Amino acid sequence: DAMVIQNPRYQVTQFGKPVTLSCSQTLNHNVMYWYQQKSSQAPKLLFHYYDKDFNNEADTPDNFQSRRPNTSFCFLDIRSPGLGDAAMYLCATSREIVTSAYEQFFGPGTRLTVL
């Protein structure tokens, strides 16, 4: 089945130790998104890629970076995780930039714990 896969599902890191979260998709979609979802809060968009074009949200901290080496894969790098970065990180894809016509497909998320 075509899907969005995130690895690992659970990640534990230490304060200040760089961590990378992975997302892959078999949908061949042009757009990939990273959201941060803290407990009992709405998912918040961090950035998205339209093909190879990177689009950063204005309030995304510089501590967060992303890479998209090819259509299928997208990585979220957190350079120096702080306790406030503990959250669920959701990857999503859509065929084109989301409008009413294009659904976003979400992966199961990676829950990040910072010790």
Place this chain on the structure above:
Amino acid sequence: GNSVTQMEGPVTLSEEAFLTINCTYTATGYPSLFWYVQYPGEGLQLLLKATKADDKGSNKGFEATYRKETTSFHLEKGSVQVSDSAVYFCALTMDTGRRALTFGSGTRLQVQP
């Protein structure tokens, strides 16, 4: 800016009860509106959507009507099942400008047998 407000949960119902989860929005312009559902351990899935005023989205027995006059998109189901237990997110997007989804904070539904 755009925002979505949902009723706080958890909402606890008995099987076959009627469900309403309230959602209101603030947007400049005319958004498209969505309900997403997140089952335990899974990603968000699109449940239904409506793209213009008075549209009704429906899927799996769930319905929501886009009410421009009250800026609302309340989710309803006539008879819930235990398998409907999940977190439900209301969201909007604009068809121009910044086209990302803006989510509400989610409402957890617990259905008891």
